[in-house]
Amino acid sequence: DAGVIQSPRHEVTEMGQEVTLRCKPISGHNSLFWYRQTMMRGLELLIYFNNNVPIDDSGMPEDRFSAKMPNASFSTLKIQPSEPRDSAVYFCASRLAGLSDTQYFGPGTRLTVL
Amino acid sequence: GENVEQHPSTLSVQEGDSAVIKCTYSDSASNYFPWYKQELGKGPQLIIDIRSNVGEKKDQRIAVTLNKTAKHFSLHITETQPEDSAVYFCAAGVNTGNQFYFGTGTSLTVIP
Numbered sequence: 635d636a637g638v639i640q641s642p643r644h645e646v647t648e649m650g651q652e653v654t655l656r657c658k659p660i661s662g663h664n665s666l667f668w669y670r671q672t673m674m675r676g677l678e679l680l681i682y683f684n685n686n687v688p689i690d691d692s693g694m695p696e697d698r699f700s701a702k703m704p705n706a707s708f709s710t711l712k713i714q715p716s717e718p719r720d721s722a723v724y725f726c727a728s729r730l731a732g733l734s735d736t737q738y739f740g741p742g743t744r745l746t747v748l
Numbered sequence: 749g750e751n752v753e754q755h756p757s758t759l760s761v762q763e764g765d766s767a768v769i770k771c772t773y774s775d776s777a778s779n780y781f782p783w784y785k786q787e788l789g790k791g792p793q794l795i796i797d798i799r800s801n802v803g804e805k806k807d808q809r810i811a812v813t814l815n816k817t818a819k820h821f822s823l824h825i826t827e828t829q830p831e832d833s834a835v836y837f838c839a840a841g842v843n844t845g846n847q848f849y850f851g852t853g854t855s856l857t858v859i860p
Binding site: 676738 | 780851
């Protein structure tokens with residue numbers, strides 16, 4: 635299994651631009667999570683989906699952030715417009731809910747907003 | 749909600765010595781406690797987990813203990829090796845739910 639796949643691995647953009655991060659969960663997994671990691675705040679859960687349906691987005695910092703999961707094998711996290719304080723590493727994780735508690739993380743996308 | 753505290757934030761040990769990382773949690777409903785290892789430039793990887801019906805679990809050089817009464821759990825690494833150097837995160841959650849609450853991480857350095 636290829637594991638959780640994220641793209642791009644690195645993104646550098648200018649303030650005000652739209653950023654889209656992509657995630658492909660492990661095949662067969664039915665829960666997907668988006669996390670943000672910073673030195674100051676550690677690992678923060680932004681949003682998670684069960685069976686492609688957003689369950690809890692209370693961690694999404696602002697309306698500038700949005701996430702979608704159009705099908706079981708793809709999810710996006712969009713920031714529009716981006717700001718320098720959005721600079722962080724964004725992780726996607728997936729899980730087979732109901733059979734396993736373990737969340738498997740992708741390699742992350744390092745976002746730098748200038 | 750759940751609050752997970754982790755100590756120490758940094759830890760240096762000599763190769764071959766043991767390392768212990770401690771976490772506390774606040775929500776008595778939490779019953780699942782995974783530990784993740786994060787190497788530079790990579791995502792966190794699960795190394796061991798424990799459920800609240802078990803007090804201790806061991807996997808080769810790694811062990812985790814859980815004290816439900818005191819609401820704390822610990823990671824023990826014995827005979828440390830340089831490749832154990834990484835950031836370690838504890839987490840707590842309810843296994844029927846979906847959300848884990850992560851500690852702030854411990855940067856472990858094993859000195860050869």
